[in-house]
Amino acid sequence: MSENIVFKTETLEQVNKIIARYPEGKQKSALIPILHIAQKEFGGWLSVPVMDYVASILSIKPIEVYEVASFYTMFNMKPVGKYVLEVCRTGPCMVCGSEKILNHIRTKLNIKDGETTEDGLFTLKPAECLGACGYAPMLQLGKFYHENLTIEKVDEIIDLCRQGAIALD
Amino acid sequence: MSKKLLLKDAHIEGIRYFDVYRKQGGYNAVEKALKMSPDEVLEEVKTSGLRGRGGAGFPTGLKWSFLAKPEGVPRHLVVNADESEPGTFKDRYLMEFIPHLLIEGMIISSYTLGSNLSYIYIRGEYSWIPDILEEAIEEAKKNGFLGKNILGTGFDLEIYVQRGAGAYICGEETALLESLEGKRGNPRIKPPFPAVKGLWGRPTVVNNVESIAAVVPIINLTGAEYAKIGVGRSTGTKLISACGNINKPGVYEIDMTITVEEFIYSDEYCGGIPNGKRLKACIPGGSSVPIVPANLLLKTIAGEPRYMNYESLADGGFATGTMMGSGGFIVLDEDQSVVEHTLTLARFYAHESCGQCTPCREGTGWMYRILKKIYSGKGTMADIDLLWDVQRKIEGNTICPLGDAAAWPVAAAIRHFRDEFEWYVKNPELSQTQNYGLAHYADPIVSTTQN
Ligand SMILES: Cc1cc2nc3c(=O)[nH]c(=O)nc-3n(C[C@H](O)[C@H](O)[C@H](O)COP(=O)(O)O)c2cc1C
Ligand code: SF4
Ligand code: FES
Numbered sequence: 001m002s003e004n005i006v007f008k009t010e011t012l013e014q015v016n017k018i019i020a021r022y023p024e025g026k027q028k029s030a031l032i033p034i035l036h037i038a039q040k041e042f043g044g045w046l047s048v049p050v051m052d053y054v055a056s057i058l059s060i061k062p063i064e065v066y067e068v069a070s071f072y073t074m075f076n077m078k079p080v081g082k083y084v085l086e087v088c089r090t091g092p093c094m095v096c097g098s099e100k101i102l103n104h105i106r107t108k109l110n111i112k113d114g115e116t117t118e119d120g121l122f123t124l125k126p127a128e129c130l131g132a133c134g135y136a137p138m139l140q141l142g143k144f145y146h147e148n149l150t151i152e153k154v155d156e157i158i159d160l161c162r163q164g165a166i167a168l169d
Numbered sequence: 170m171s172k173k174l175l176l177k178d179a180h181i182e183g184i185r186y187f188d189v190y191r192k193q194g195g196y197n198a199v200e201k202a203l204k205m206s207p208d209e210v211l212e213e214v215k216t217s218g219l220r221g222r223g224g225a226g227f228p229t230g231l232k233w234s235f236l237a238k239p240e241g242v243p244r245h246l247v248v249n250a251d252e253s254e255p256g257t258f259k260d261r262y263l264m265e266f267i268p269h270l271l272i273e274g275m276i277i278s279s280y281t282l283g284s285n286l287s288y289i290y291i292r293g294e295y296s297w298i299p300d301i302l303e304e305a306i307e308e309a310k311k312n313g314f315l316g317k318n319i320l321g322t323g324f325d326l327e328i329y330v331q332r333g334a335g336a337y338i339c340g341e342e343t344a345l346l347e348s349l350e351g352k353r354g355n356p357r358i359k360p361p362f363p364a365v366k367g368l369w370g371r372p373t374v375v376n377n378v379e380s381i382a383a384v385v386p387i388i389n390l391t392g393a394e395y396a397k398i399g400v401g402r403s404t405g406t407k408l409i410s411a412c413g414n415i416n417k418p419g420v421y422e423i424d425m426t427i428t429v430e431e432f433i434y435s436d437e438y439c440g441g442i443p444n445g446k447r448l449k450a451c452i453p454g455g456s457s458v459p460i461v462p463a464n465l466l467l468k469t470i471a472g473e474p475r476y477m478n479y480e481s482l483a484d485g486g487f488a489t490g491t492m493m494g495s496g497g498f499i500v501l502d503e504d505q506s507v508v509e510h511t512l513t514l515a516r517f518y519a520h521e522s523c524g525q526c527t528p529c530r531e532g533t534g535w536m537y538r539i540l541k542k543i544y545s546g547k548g549t550m551a552d553i554d555l556l557w558d559v560q561r562k563i564e565g566n567t568i569c570p571l572g573d574a575a576a577w578p579v580a581a582a583i584r585h586f587r588d589e590f591e592w593y594v595k596n597p598e599l600s601q602t603q604n605y606g607l608a609h610y611a612d613p614i615v616s617t618t619q620n
Contacts (some may be wrong), residue, residue, distance in 0.1 A: 021329040023286070026369055031351035032334050038292070054445070063352075071353040072334035074293045090255045091513045092499050093458060094414045128517045129255040129456075130294050133201070133497070134418035136409055143296045169296075 005053045011041055015057065031068055034058070035075055040169070043111060044084075045076035070075050073127075081116040081123035082162045083168075086140040089126050092133035101137045106149050108158065121161065142168030170586040172398055174406050174421045175379070179266055185301065187308035190269040196314055198388040203322045210281040214384060214390030218404035223249055223340075223377030224455065224495040226479055229384075236362040237372040246284040247349065248275060248381055248506045250291040251333060255517060256497025257407035257458035260378035262420040264291070264298050267382075268305035274381040275328055276314060277388055282374055285325050288600055289378075290345050293334040302330050337521035341569050342375040344523065355523050356569035376466035379408055381419035403478035407496055413451075414502035416440035425478035429453070432466050433500065434475050449607055450586070453482055455495020456514050457574035459581030460490045460507065475540040487581070498513040503607045507589050511582040512540040520574035529572040532563040536579055543590060544598035553590050557583050 007015060015034055022029040034054055035046065040048045051065040058065075069075045082117040085105060089098045102124075106112065109122050132138040135147035139157075144167060146157055160166040183189040190196075202210050203236045215230030236244060237403045248271065252260040260513040264271060270292045276322045279287045290296060306328050316326050331349055333339050339348045343357035346368050367373020383405060387395045404426040412418045415433065417440040424430065432438045442448055467475060470489040475481050486603065491593070501510060519533040542548045560576040560583075567573070583590060586606055593600045 021327075021331075026350070028351035029349060030350065032293075033332060034335065036332060042173050056544075058351075060351075068210050068353055072293070073333035089513065090517050091402045091452075092256055094510065095499075095501060095505055105592050128520055129253060131252050131261050131292065132260045133258055133412035133499070134420070135255050136412065136418075140294060163484070164485065 005042065005049050007037075007057075008040060011037060019058075028060055028064070031058060031060070031065065032072070033064070035069055039075060043079065044082070045079050051071075069131070080122050080125075083141060083166075084123045084125055085157075086125045086127040086130070088128065088130045088132065088136070088138055088140075090129040090133075092129070093136040093138065096136035098137040100151070101149050101154060104154055105158075108155075122158075141166065144168075171565045172406060173422050174390075174395075174398075175263065175270065175382055175408060176267070176420075184267055185305070185310060187269060187305070190267070191312075194271055195269055195388070196309075196312075198385045199273055199276050199314055200320065203280060203320055203324065203387050204402075206337060207281045210277065210388070212388055214281070214391035215543050216384075217387040217395040218392075218402060219383050219387060219395070220404075220479065221377055221400070222379035222383070222407065222496070224254065226493060229376065229380050230481065232364070232376075233278075233282060236364070236374055237365045238283070239304065239372070243281050243286065243369055245374075246275065246282050246287040247345065247366045247373055247375045247379060248287070248378055249340060249342065249345060250287040250289050250295075250378045251337075251345060251377070252295075252495075253292055253337040253340050253521075254495050254497055255514065256412055256452060256499040257410055257455045257495045258412075259410040259420050259496060261295055261298065263378055263382055263408070264295075264302060268302050269309065270382045270385055271302070271378055272305050272309050272315075272328065272403075273443070274384040276319070277384050278374075278376070278381050279326050279328075284374075285327070287326065287328050287366075288349060289328065290339070290349055291330060291332055296332070299330045299332060306330075318338065318491075324480050333568075336523075336544045337517075338523045338569075338571060341571065344569070345375060345547045346373065353523070355525050356571075358568055376584045377602055391481065398459055398513070400476070400478055401480055403480060403493075407477070407493070409477070409496040409498050411439050411498040411500065413498075413500035413501070414442055414446065414501060414505065415500050416443050418441050420483070423477055425476065427477050428467075428474045429482075430474065430605070432498075439498075439500065442500070442502050445609060446504060449503045449505055450501045450507060452491075452497075452499040452501075452578070453477075454492045455497035456499070457577060458492040459490075459577055460489055460495040460511075460585065461489075461581070462585050465489050465585070466491075488584075491581075504604055506544075507582055507586040508540065508544050508593055511578060512537070514578045515540050515575070516546070518571065522571060526567040526572065528563045528566045529575065532559050532572070533575045535559050540579075545600050546593060548590075548594050550591065550594055553583065553587070606620055 021032045055062040055065045137149045138147040178193045220226040221230045227406045336354045338344045339354040344354040348354045363373045451466045452460045469484045484490045515537040519537040521535045524530045560579045563572045564576040
């Protein structure tokens with residue numbers, strides 16, 4: 001299996017450009033940016049073979065990659081749905097009704113926090129403050145924020161996902 | 170009308186792009202600064218009285234003067250764009266809409282500090298913003314303001330954007346540097362301070378996005394003129410990100426002479442509380458600063474109006490005052506539960522503790538569990554005392570200030586709203602269907618100011 005884990009040529013070029021941002025010998029600094037790229041290219045999560053591959057690119061030990069990958073919440077250590085709905089629920093969002101949004105998604109998709117729908121399309125991930133407190137309630141989907149949410153807006157987002165008609169990056 | 174320095178051109182169509190920004194006088198400050206010596210620029214920043222906008226309020230010029238300059242060792246500027254403190258979203262606004270202001274500030278600051286390689290460390294969730302910043306960097310480079318031999322002065326500078334990956338603790342400057350080195354975001358024990366041993370062991374200055382952006386108007390106006398704006402040691406302007414129960418949430422630039430009352434109720438800023446509700450409480454400087462009830466927010470304990478500046482917000486210390494912090498202004502109306510709000514903050518800190526120190530790792534989880542118990546109507550009076558005890562044991566006993574940041578909101582909530590905590594205990598059923606509402610701490614001047 002691990003033989004298949006190789007970045008596309010364009011991605012490798014991008015990776016090398018990132019490594020060149022740091023002085024000689026400091027290539028480990030590229031780890032987090034490259035993990036972002038790897039997660040995107042290899043199915044939305046970081047398997048052990050993927051992390052080993054990243055370690056080999058940076059000439060560091062696999063454990064150095066595992067300990068970093070497991071520290072940061074944006075890295076998924078197990079498979080997730082195609083659309084990960086990350087709904088902020090910290091104070092300012094809570095005050096503006098984030099719990100209503102979360103409950104609506106839980107019921108509509110019939111999943112609990114952290115779960116993925118059976119069709120593999122949606123994962124619900126409650127999140128902590130995403131820096132959109134003035135535009136609450138909000139959720140993050142892929143690269144983008146969806147803000148000032150209402151139940152209707154959430155329904156619309158879910159419909160667009162089902163049609164494959166929403167921008168993820 | 171408040172004086173605008175950072176956001177003065179924010180409304181101009183296309184200000185995100187170099188040509189438009191330049192036409193408004195953008196990059197004039199770089200031209201001016203690069204004709205001065207680095208020490209002269211440093212003097213201007215010192216004279217300006219600028220205080221760090223990331224939360225701690227430490228004088229920026231003084232911080233820069235601590236930078237070690239050992240022979241032959243490169244130095245670095247790292248901009249802290251991790252912005253993860255609940256209630257805070259001002260740096261995002263700056264970077265998203267006026268990216269060149271940050272780049273311009275970084276060029277001047279890097280020149281002053283002697284950094285030829287500077288980084289912007291941005292929280293990973295702001296994943297569309299690096300594109301905007303990188304485009305601005307490209308434009309600046311094409312126009313000779315970045316790269317080799319800038320404006321023929323012999324000064325070289327490269328700026329790169331580094332994304333984090335979801336960890337509030339990486340906003341703490343030494344955790345940020347660890348993360349930028351490709352490691353877990355575990356704060357370092359200080360000393361040594363980053364000014365001596367920072368990124369890759371080299372002398373490093375870490376500054377907030379807004380602090381670095383403020384260097385541009387300081388150079389344009391001169392430090393002395395900048396210092397005339399504001400009051401006392403609160404010089405210049407401050408970005409406030411306002412949220413919660415207000416009519417007009419958003420990012421505002423204030424000069425620090427306006428009152429809190431004006432900020433909340435005037436149409437120029439928050440526009441009052443929706444639906445004719447009354448003000449209950451406010452966390453004026455991001456989730457880590459003490460929550461204060463309305464009566465202590467609008468007036469100090471001496472009955473003086475409270476102003477939106479470092480000194481006035483802190484007046485009375487933690488007993489009756491609060492802090493300017495990062496300027497994340499969270500407003501709660503009479504329908505909100507302070508217990509529930511504090512619970513979400515406790516969950517946040519428990520989630521974000523890096524786990525290195527026992528008091529923080531265990532204490533944050535403990536506070537969260539006790540609060541959950543009280544909020545769900547299962548708490549006892551002894552739980553309230555225990556909560557107080559736990560927060561006291563965290564404060565001051567940890568490697569980095571996240572421990573304090575987790576303890577203070579809980580301490581302030583109990584200090585000012587103990588009656589509400591007790592009401593949950595005494596009314597296990599009622600508290601599950603009804604809110605405590607307002608008590609003696611209601612806004613004292615609401616009737617005269619609210620429309
Ligand atoms: C837990 C924690 C989180 C922090 N988060 C941020 C942040 O997101 N942005 C920021 O600029 N400073 C943050 N700080 C403060 C930084 O450690 C540092 O003081 C600041 O970046 C210095 O810049 P300034 O002097 O320009 O404010 C945080 C501090 C702590 C303890
Ligand atoms: S106080 Fe908390 S976040 Fe800071 S180093 Fe200790 S455990 Fe980590
Ligand atoms: S509290 Fe939800 S984005 Fe800040």
